[in-house]
Amino acid sequence: MAKFEQGILGGFSGKVGNVVGSTWKGISYMKAKPQKSNRKASEKQIEQRARFLFASNFIQPLYPIIQIGYRKLEIQKSAKNAAMSELLNYAIEGDYPSFNVNFRNLKLSKGSLEIPTECSIELQADRVVFNWSMDSGSEDSEEEDKLLSELKENNMMLVTLANGFAPRYSLHKYKRKDLTGNLGLPNAPSGTEVHCYLACVSNGGTKTVSNSVYVGSITIP
Numbered sequence: 001m002a003k004f005e006q007g008i009l010g011g012f013s014g015k016v017g018n019v020v021g022s023t024w025k026g027i028s029y030m031k032a033k034p035q036k037s038n039r040k041a042s043e044k045q046i047e048q049r050a051r052f053l054f055a056s057n058f059i060q061p062l063y064p065i066i067q068i069g070y071r072k073l074e075i076q077k078s079a080k081n082a083a084m085s086e087l088l089n090y091a092i093e094g095d096y097p098s099f100n101v102n103f104r105n106l107k108l109s110k111g112s113l114e115i116p117t118e119c120s121i122e123l124q125a126d127r128v129v130f131n132w133s134m135d136s137g138s139e140d141s142e143e144e145d146k147l148l149s150e151l152k153e154n155n156m157m158l159v160t161l162a163n164g165f166a167p168r169y170s171l172h173k174y175k176r177k178d179l180t181g182n183l184g185l186p187n188a189p190s191g192t193e194v195h196c197y198l199a200c201v202s203n204g205g206t207k208t209v210s211n212s213v214y215v216g217s218i219t220i221p
Contacts, residue, residue, distance in 0.1 A: 046096070047096040050096055050097060050099070051088065051092060051096065051099060052088070054092065054099045055084055055087050055088050055092055056084065058087070058101060059080070059083055059084060059087060061166050061167060062083070062108065062161075062167060063080065064169070064171070065108050065109075065157070065159060065167065065169055065171070066079050066080060066082075066083040066108065066109075067079050067080075068109070068157060068171055068201055068209065069083070069107075069108045069109025069110065069111075069157065069199060069209055069212060070082045070083045070086075070109065070110060071207050071209065072110070072111045072112075072207050072208060072209060073110060082110070083107075083108075086107050086110065087101075087106065090102075090105045090107070091103075091105040091106045091107070101163065103161070103163075103195040103214065103217070104214050106195075106197075106212075106214070107211060107212050108157070108159055108197050108199065108212040109157065109199040109201075109209045109210065109211060109212040110209070110211055110212075111208050111209035111210055111211065112208060112210075113154065113200050113201075113202060113208045113209055113210035114135075114151060114200070114210060115199075115200065115210045115211055115213055116132035116133070116156075116176065116198060116199075116200060116210070116213060117132065117133045117134075117135045118131075118132060118133040118135075119131070119132045119198060119213050119215045120132075120215065120216075121196045121215045121216055121218065123218050123221075124182070126184065126185055127182045127183060127184055127185070128160050128182060128183050128184075128185065128194070128196055128218060129180065129181075129182045130156075130158050130180065130181050130182065130183065130196070130198055130215065131179065131180050132156075132176075132179060132180075132198065133179065134151060134152070134176065134177070134179070151176050151177075151200070152175065152176055152177035153175060153176070153177070153203055154175065154176040154200040154201060154202055154203060155171065155172050155174070155175060155176075155200070155201040155202075155203060156170075156173075156174040156175060156176055156178070156181055156198060156199070156200060156201070157169070157170070157171050157197075157198060157199045157200070157201050157209075157212070158170045158174065158181050158183045158196075158197075158198050159183075159196070159197040159198070159212075160183050160184070160185055160186055160194050160195070160196055161186065161194065161195045161196075161197065162185075162186040162188040162192050162193065162194045162195070162220075163193075164188075165186040165187060165188045165192070166186060166187065167186060168183055168184045168185065168186055169183070170183055171201070172201075176200055185220055188220055189220070190220050190221060191219060191220065192219070192220045193217050193218075193219055193220075194217060194218050194219070194220060195214070195216075195217045196214075196215045196216055196217065196218070197212045197213065197214055197215060198212070198213050198215055199211065199212040199213065
C-alpha cells in the first residue's frame with residue numbers, strides 16, 4: 001500500500017482498474033485490489049487469524065476506555081488498532097485454540113503522564129474502593145509545586161474488569177486530588193475474579209494520559 005499527498009488530480013476514493021484509493025486521517029492511500037485465492041490457509045495462518053479474532057472480541061467491550069486511554073497514539077493509526085497491537089504483543093497468551101489474557105500485562109492506557117503512586121483497592125459491600133497518592137517525582141520544591149498543581153486537576157480513569165463480562169468504568173467522575181474513588185463490580189456471579197485498573201487523564205488540550213496501573217484483583221463474594 002502506498003500513500004501520497006498530491007497526485008496529478010489529487011487523492012481519490014474508490015476503484016480504478018485494479019487500484020483502490022481511500023483517505024484516512026487526511027492522508028491519501030492507494031493499494032492494489034486484493035486477488036482471490038483458492039489456496040488453503042496454512043496452520044500458522046489459521047492460528048494467527050484465530051488469535052486476532054480472540055483479541056478483537058476481547059477488546060470490543062473496552063472501546064470507550066481505550067478511546068481515552070490510547071488517544072495520544074491516534075496519529076497514524078486508530079486508538080483501537082494501537083490497543084490491539086499492545087494486546088497481541090504483550091497480553092495474549094496460550095496456544096491455539098486455547099488463548100487467554102494475562103491481565104497483569106494488559107494496558108488500558110499508554111502515555112507520558114505521571115502515574116499514580118501507592119495504589120490500592122478494597123472491597124466495600126458491592127463496590128471496589130480505589131486509593132492512590134500524589135507524587136510529582138520532582139525533588140525541586142518550586143518545580144514540584146507546579147507539577148502537583150497540574151496533576152491535581154487530572155481526571156482519574158477507574159476500571160473493574162471480569163473476563164467474559166462487560167466492564168465497569170469511570171472516566172471523568174474523580175480527580176487525582178481526590179485520592180480515592182469507588183466503582184461497581186461487573187455483573188458476574190459469585191467467585192468471579194475481578195481485575196482493577198486506574199490511570200490519569202489530562203484535562204488540557206494535550207490529550208495526555210498515564211500508563212494504566214494494574215492495582216490488583218478481588219473475588220466477588
